[in-house]
Amino acid sequence: MKNNDVKTYLAQNKETFEKISMYIYDHPETRFEEYESAEYLAAECEKAGFSVERNAGGIETAFVATFGSGFPVIGFLGEFDALSGLGQKPDKTAYEPTEVNVGHGCGHNLLGTGAFAAACTAKKYLEDHNLSGTVKFFGCPGEEGGSGKTFMVREGVFDGVDAALSWHPSPANAIMSLSSLANYQVYFRLKGVSSHAANSPHLGRSALDAVELMNVGVNYLREHIVPEARIHYAVTNTGGISPNVVQADAEVLYLIRAPKVQQVDDIYKRVCKIAEGAALMTETELSIEFDKACSNYIPNRSLEKLLHESLVEAGTEKPGEEEVAFAEELWSTLSDGEKENYLDLIKGFGYVGNGSEFEGKYLADSISPYEASNEVLAGSTDVSDVSWVVPTAQLTAATSALGTPLHTWQMTTQGISSFAHKGMLRAAESMALTAVQLFEDEEKLKAVKQEFDEFSKANPYICPIPNAVKPSTLK
Known part of the structure; x- marks a missing residue:
């Protein structure tokens, strides 16, 4: 033919x-x-x-x-x-x-x-x-x-x-x-304790605070990774729409990219440490769900x-x-x-x-x-x-x-x-x-x-x- x-x-x-x-x-x-x-x-x-x-x-x-x-x-x-x-x-x-x-x-x-x-x-x-x-x-x-x-x-x-x-x-x-860039996509979920944000905020433990602290920490990490790498995130659960409630549940989805899989894995491990630090600071519980990846x-x-x-x-x-x-x-x-x-x-x-x-x-x-x-x-x-x-x-x-x-x-x-x-x-x-x-x-x-x-x-x-x-x- x-x-x-x-x-x-x-x-x-x-x-x-x-x-x-x-x-x-x-x-x-x-x-x-x-x-x-x-x-x-x-x-x-x-x-x-x-x-x-x-x-x-x-x-x-x-x-x-x-x-x-x-x-x-x-x-x-x-x-x-x-x-x-x-x-x-x-x-x-x-x-x-x-x-x-x-x-x-x-x-x-x-x-x-x-x-x-x-x-x-x-x-x-x-x-x-x-x-x-x-x-x-x-x-x-x-x-x-x-x-x-x-x-x-x-x-x-x-x-x-x-x-x-x-x-x-x-x-x-x-x-x-x-x-192309290899990547990992991973969910980070934080579990806290709800409470009245005005009457008893000291009894609450904010999962949303943990997510925000994690994101701040990752933003500081950007200076210390290979320049070709990319870190994206989306807050997929803010814990609700009531500002007078301490948010007990929050979730953020991260997409981590770099030229090599090993580089992605190294960055991922550092992001996990930041998430653990955010959970410690807010006395919340962290769970991590690996969603997908590619080479x-x-x-x-x-x-x-x-x-x-x-x-x-x-x-x-x-x-x-x-x-x-x-x-x-x-x-x-x-x-x-x-x-x-x-x-x-x-x-x-x-x-x-x-x-x-x-x-x-x-x-x-x-x-x-x-x-x-x-x-x-x-x-x-x-x-x-x-x-x-x-x-x-x-x-x-x-x-x-x-x-x-x-x-x-x-x-x-x-x-x-x-x-x-x-x-x-x-x-x-x-x-x-x-x-x-x-x-x-x-x-x-x-x-x-x-x-x-x-x-x-x-x-x-x-x-x-x-x-x-x-x-x-x-x-």
């Missing part, structure tokens, strides 16, 4: 894949509650001729779709979870939230569908050429704050896969060659080169006038800071250049050169844990206007636009062409696996999520 065959297949099935993307977009669900999206996509896999294993890794909304048999085994990673607070009506140039304020502010309706389209195209290649080999599509829930793939890795779901491919929507077309991403340069060749071969097309006009209106909704930061945003996705090709434009219609980067993306992804156990590469395809930040209503509103679906199919074509290279040329796959094996021998994988921890929904 040559490039024209791949294009023809995707063009012939364009409406099917767009329909799937729109269904997932119209049924936004948060982490590990993607019941409708997962079942719909799994059913589409069966309709396309894949056998489907549901409840993969013991996760209700995870599944693995398989076609073929034998070597090599090529996997495609698909996501379909949405974000709370980012409900937005599509194709609007102003903020118009939906009644159920959940939306695809990270484009996972496109991500999952594009990976599925790539898997279908690779399957067609095996069928047309009567070749041995296996295509696997992984339905991966809970990427947003849940580290679904990390749980799946822990349970051995990706065992036996020879190479894995994925992508992510963004404003640019490039190879995602940067590493740092390990790029496979050999596979990235193949993926970039395929992205260049897939190419781009000139945006239509209506698409440009829509993008220009969305650009006008961005803050000055977001406009000034547009180049840094796409550099985080692997874009290489000075932005000169975007002068006077609002949509990317070019493909970035490939350059292996030693920099670290200031963000996290559970694709990282897959990359520790399987040679992995990712690309990004332009689905939104330049400057569009992820996790915003502007990203959500562009989620099923014609430009977004063009980018989705470009990503699918690029991944499918890469799979074709791996099926056809054993030497290329050998180079990919050799690079991976050299890394693995020196860096054995340890899952950052303890065995006792189970996937959790938003609380």
